[in-house]
Amino acid sequence: MENELFNLLETKNQMIYQIIHLSRCENEWLEVQKISNELSLNERSVQRYIHYLEEVVNEFNVSSKNSVELTYSKFKGLGIESDPGTINDLKTFIISSDVTIKLLVDMCLIRTKPSRQYSEENYISIYSIRKSLDKFDLLLNKFNLSVNRLDLSFSGEEKNIRIFTYIVLWTIYKNDKWPFSYISEEKILRSVDICFEGIGFQATKVHRKQLLFMYAVCLMRNKKKKYIETHENWGEYVNIDILKKDAFIIHEIDNYQVYNENELYFILLVVELQYRMFKSDSMKKRILLFHKEKQTDVFRLTEEVMKSFQEQFFEIPEERKDVFFTYCFCAHLYCKIFPGVEFDINGHNIENVKYFSENLISHLKNFIGNLDFQTDILQEKVFLSKTYASIFSYFKSPNSYDPRIIIGIDSEFPFLVRENLKANLKRKFDHSFNLLVVESESGGEDILITSMPSLYDSHEHVCTINYPLNERDYSFLEAELTKLQDSYNQNTLRQAL
Template identity: 20%
Template sequence: MEQNLIISLEENTELKLTLLAIMRENDTWLIGDELGEKLNVPTKRVHTLISSLLQDLMDFGSDQIQLTILKGRGSYLQIDDPKEYVRFRQHLIESSVTFQIILAIATNDGPTLGQLSVNHFVSESLIRKRIHNVNQMIKKNEVKIVSRKNHYQFQGEEAQIRFILNTILWHLYRGSEWTFDTIDQKKLFQILQEICKTVNLPIKSLTLYEIGYSFAINFTRARQGYAIGIKPKWKAYLFLCEEINRKTNIYQVFSDRYGLSREETIFFLLEILSRSKLYRSLEERTIVNQRNLNQTPAYMASERLLEKYEEVFGKLSEQKRQLFFDYTYPCHIYADLFTNIVYTSAGYLMYSQTNNYFPNLKSKVKKLLRNLYQETMLDLFLNKQYLADKYILIFSFFQPVIQYEKEHVIYVETDLSEMLEQKLVSQIKKNFDQFFNIKIYTKLKTLKKHRGKFDVIISTSASPTFKKYTDQAQYFLVHPVLTRRDIQMISDYLHLSLENAKKGESL
């Protein structure tokens, strides 16, 4: 990675800011060709920028700015609060400066404070502040940026440093651009595809980019003189790497072409094996098959987890047991490779909403992880945050997970026709029953017979008859078709109710 990576980052940020301004000024649907003409960039680049903006808005986390994309209509930016728009612009700019500093330190040989300040046109005090912010962000990963004789560098375990860099780079580009000028992308991808084909590992285009980014980061760090060491707990997986090498001669290929050591190639292979999309039809694999995998700690972890799962939830069919393994095994390898994981291997922030939506289940899963560690003494189970979130997501494929959370009884009564009222009920279910444990009644007599009381009243009428129930239930006056504001108000209340229920259990 060369200096042009920083230039590219600056250009992307400037284009995104310009794109935001254009969409705000026009306040209408705009197609890619129109935006490309206004930005003086190809339509394909516009689509990349819009995808990046969508991710930025997700990270920003405000419901006051919505970017909608519809096939045939284009893109539309809706801004409900101008102040949030200003804050979002600042978020983009500040994030850009932060990324610049990280990338400059990662890709240059110990830049000084003065160099960082001059190269990025910001004050030295801002550089220090941003480095402090970065260190706060990555401290859980036991990595930090330090100054050695006025030269900045990353400090920490090398595997963790690469984990952080891979997270940041993929989070920024997600394969939309290849920014590693010292590596021939086409040739590298050909080598990787040939290796995967030889050992019968299916690989899709985006996964190819993911492992390509991982390789490029490993190559860059190795070229700078930062060697990777093989941890003792990784040795249980080495026979898989040796088998892959026996089939592909990958150690020699990477040594001759890229100057990488055997240890570097082993680490890269372990990163590949932690990709969940590779685990399909294991019986067809020549190396990454059930017979070989069952000799690894990750397999032992998956097997023990499956036993625990079936003790609580009942036996799974053979097909579902295999699916359970396919989902959990790569997670366990990833948890064995790195520590204190906050992001997934693809650079996504872990499912941060589990505390909000599934507080009871998450508490149970964390207890399960403590028990699994005590029973097996496998260090991978210490990655509680990462695995707890992963387990909840995996469990949700096999059964509804909301059943373990507080039930919200909702009474719906409207002045609409029966058909329109049913449509409203359907909309309520569609928006809330995936993440909240809700039970909906439309007849008060039936509700009182089965439940006695309820938590929420939703109505299209401000009827005075509801007043006597407001001491026991939250009342929402909504539109015949729920608006975004209606949905947000109800969602906020349900979240608050879950939090209060959790606090009550803790007292």
């Protein structure tokens, strides 16, 4: 969601956000010329954005307990000094101060009014509001939502509005102040701890805060009479009758006076579809046994996927079958509860995941298409293929279906240095390429690494090195590997056609 929110920012805020990011990559001064090259700006524009950043930093320092020291010199460039935590606070300040993001946050927190009234009270033109709403359309579409432009609210299924609201507020405020002004953070935190204690789960601070935000979103919208709709299949996924007898559930119902069963179903399902919750043996047993007894489509599909995956790909080690099953189960349940939503529960846009091999994704999509199982869950082919790719790469190299690229080494380096070089190359590139690193003996290698290039004038791909390799060597190798992989993939595609 970070990238999507960044794209909503005004251009000037995008630029200063990127300048801050660039400055964190420099030890001392960030040269104007480098900013110009990285952001494709002329130097005069860079200077204008730096001056704007100075104004923003001054405003931030006034409003924050910590401060950022910004120094600008025409000949040296830009220097920013502060601890990393404060820089994150500055980034949040830039995002939350942006006109478009402010409107989005107000909509998430249900603080908006009819357009004209909101315009007058916030000194924002109707034109600016309409322009911001236009930006929201593409993002909301990824959650099957839209905007009601008359009263500045979200339109769509309540469960999708809640997951969208949670992801947006979590992304912006997870390292910042509590955004829910009329909801007690301490009270909900006690409820979260009671919940975790009730299910026997030892949560980290991050997990506690995530559930804290989700609780707050649900409570906020419920109190504003934004209720969860009835979903007939939810009764198959949550054993509501047994859970309502648990002491910690009874306590929370009475504590918040939320008696609508749909509300209880929703928050329990959100807990249920998160893999980390299955670290609790009692929680895992309770959920999976109920689904098994009910023979839910989610449970039966997970059994079928596990069986078919081992037949088509590889046998899953016995001690890891539990990981495979529960991870798939959570993904299938998520697709059932939030069909068509491109983001996972942690706010990652699954459509934009690029680090898996296209060949692996293609095999997995074919695998999904060939499953002998009737369910609407399998319509989420993109989401599931990326999820299965994560599981695949947990057990084996994600590049197993990419063309094999052989790197040969021929040098006067001692044996152990050559072995060390092989291991380093595998570690560096194994996640991106299907590599075999060998001693160059047969001449059948695709890329040759040598300390004596004069012996290999006719070889197409030669990398001259000294040991140890530096970043320039690695960059050259990566470029050569990428070219070869693209070439092999194109040849494979032509043969298939």
